[in-house]
Amino acid sequence: MEPDGLRAWSVAxxxxxxxxxxxxxxxxKTQCVGCYLSRFCTLEEVVALYSINPQTFFLKLQKLIQFPSERIET
Structure with missing residues (x-):
């Protein structure tokens, strides 16, 4: 899955x-895991809200999806 394709996904x-x-x-250090609003927040909104570098976040997210057994360093 391409990182750009993930931007509109909800956290949930x-x-x-x-x-x-x-x-x-x-x-x-986001509060997304367990948040009751996670079904409404898109990943693009999360990176903006937490001031996360979008390119870095989505590339690490893509790696984690492709290689779930590896730990991705932040």
């Missing part, structure tokens, strides 16, 4: 389809 959809991605949200 991502975590449902790729549970290992929760580690990235935790490492970036």
């Amino acid at each position: 959809d991502l975590l449902t389809n790729y549970p290992k991605t929760a580690q990235l949200f935790i490492e970036w």
Whole structure:
């Protein structure tokens, strides 16, 4: 999956389809994992809200989706 294709996904959809991605949200110190609004927030909104570099975030997210057994350093 291309990083640009992930931008419109909700946090809840991502975590449902790729549970290992929760580690990235935790490492970036977001409050997304367990948030009741996660089904409404897009990943693009998350990077803006937490002032995360979008290019870095989406590339790491893509790696984690492609290689779920590896730990991705932030």
